[in-house]
Amino acid sequence: MTIAYSKPTPQKLLSNRQIKAVIALAEGMTQAAATKFAGTSPQTVTAWMQDPTFQARLENEIYSRSMDDLAFHKHLRRKALRVVTDGLDSPNPSQRMWAAKEVLARIPADPEEEEAALNRAICESVMETERP
Structure with missing residues (x-):
């Protein structure tokens, strides 16, 4: 059996505004409210929502808020x-x-x-x- 490996990609960092948008969205704000909170335009947040790095960070943030610390640490250990x-x-x-x-x-x-x-x-x- 042959296993295909992809090249590891460097982790792209999010800007401060992107992190603000992630936090707002993870807390349940609407996209319009998150846009105001991050201080950017609705089109920009819409574009960020298409970015895989932004999506992964948002999913991780939502996931981390939905569980207690012990469960989240177990999740991180499994990922590691x-x-x-x-x-x-x-x-x-x-x-x-x-x-x-x-x-x-x-x-x-x-x-x-x-x-x-x-x-x-x-x-x-x-x-x-x-x-x-």
Whole structure:
């Protein structure tokens, strides 16, 4: 099975006016009210509504307001896990390396392995001090 990967696109940032419009719309204001709140024209807000980045931010804002903090954090963890998983499966070696480092940095070490490494280090330091 062949998996097609798309190039990662840089995250486009929204302007302050776009963020104001997102907040207004997420709070349930009409598009006309959001236009006034953001200080822009109705045509501009209509154009923003067609922008995938604006749409994603609006959906995320609405979603985050519809759940409690615990549920929202679970949602964000799932999203982050998908990003890391995609990175591990990427054909790009640097992306795979980044994802692997992120995973390893967050997985707790095996307690038995950690204890064995600590015991070895103690034994080695004791042996070094006993040498003439």
